[in-house]
Amino acid sequence: MSGSTRTSASLNLGERLRKAREARGLSLRKLAEVMGEKPSYSGVISRWETGDRLAKAEDVAKIVEALELDADEAAELTEFASASAAGSKSSWLAVTLPERRQQLNALLAAEATATKVTHVAPLLIPGVLQTADVIRAIMVDGGVPDDEIDERVYTRLGRRDLITRKNPAQLDVLLEETAVRRVVGSREIQADQLRYLLELAELPNVDIRLVPYSAGWTRAATGDFILLESDQASPLVSLDLHGSGLMLHARDDVALYRRVAAEVREKAISPADTAEFIARVIIELEEEK
Structure with missing residues (x-):
């Protein structure tokens, strides 16, 4: 898509978030619910997963908590979110x-x-x-x-x-x-x-x-x-x-x-x-x- 706002950083982080969610058998709506958000919040999560938007470190922290990732997975995904924020800059x-x-x-x-x-x-x-x-x-x-x-x-x-x-x-x-x-x-x-x-x-x-x-x-x-x-x-x-x-x-x-x-x-x-x-x-x- 010409003029896309997606970056390699947002695409890569989005793929990791999607895989983590699917590995736990949760739908987008279910993850939004577990995070304590309204069903419409699933649209926000979807945009993170597709790379249309880059999830912030605090957003990833909430997802990590909702998915109940083990310590190693949580640390890796949180660290990757911080690196992705750096990678999204000019x-x-x-x-x-x-x-x-x-x-x-x-x-x-x-x-x-x-x-x-x-x-x-x-x-x-x-x-x-x-x-x-x-x-x-x-x-x-x-x-x-x-x-x-x-x-x-x-x-x-x-x-x-x-x-x-x-x-x-x-x-x-x-x-x-x-x-x-x-x-x-x-x-x-x-x-x-x-x-x-x-x-x-x-x-x-x-x-x-x-x-x-x-x-x-x-x-x-x-x-x-x-x-x-x-x-x-x-x-x-x-x-x-x-x-x-x-x-x-x-x-x-x-x-x-x-x-x-x-x-x-x-x-x-x-x-x-x-x-x-x-x-x-x-x-x-x-x-x-």
């Missing part, structure tokens, strides 16, 4: 680990409803296109604790649903040459990654274009970002910073990153030329073994 900077986790949940929710995703990736192939071996190598080199690696690999692989689900999003990826030449894990792992990239590029909803070194400087050099657009929620920009994450919802911010993506696209080579370029890099990797 900008959301997540610094602490709990905030980063909540922001990742918001990003996953945005991907679940996205109709178009533009990813400008100057240094590394985007996670949604990475192989399990590359993901694991990044986790190991990044110092992720051994007992967390499998779960993180599984989570990142799950993001591939963005382009393979029944109604997939259109994914436009703008890579700089460094992203395909950087050897992650080993030459063999990188060659497998590039072959997989060519395979995904065959999907009708995936457009991969490369900016070669010969194109000179582009604004992609200022950093990686993801622009997510949806028929159900307002657009957002996600930036992964060192030790923190930033989400932008303001119209001017989104417009700026749209322009940056358009400028980078002008210097990129065509999808066909990109495929040929990647194929040559694969040969180089295999010859260096």
Whole structure:
């Protein structure tokens, strides 16, 4: 819906509220009754669950009490409500680990409803296109604790649903040459990654274009970002910073990153030329073994 007031934060929180209510077998009217409200209040709850309105922390606290959630569930939902309030603002900077986790949940929710995703990736192939071996190598080199690696690999692989689900999003990826030449894990792992990239590029909803070194400087050099657009929620920009994450919802911010993506696209080579370029890099990797 054009101009929707829904955000990834309100959609994600709404889904969690709905699941918590349905898990206890309560209708909207029954929940309103248990909360001590009039039957018409079920309409307010419904708008929270659909993401048309963002429930405030105090509203969520009342729902938690009415549903008689256990301590862990109550704490998780209350914490998520606070994070969602932050995520509904024009900008959301997540610094602490709990905030980063909540922001990742918001990003996953945005991907679940996205109709178009533009990813400008100057240094590394985007996670949604990475192989399990590359993901694991990044986790190991990044110092992720051994007992967390499998779960993180599984989570990142799950993001591939963005382009393979029944109604997939259109994914436009703008890579700089460094992203395909950087050897992650080993030459063999990188060659497998590039072959997989060519395979995904065959999907009708995936457009991969490369900016070669010969194109000179582009604004992609200022950093990686993801622009997510949806028929159900307002657009957002996600930036992964060192030790923190930033989400932008303001119209001017989104417009700026749209322009940056358009400028980078002008210097990129065509999808066909990109495929040929990647194929040559694969040969180089295999010859260096």
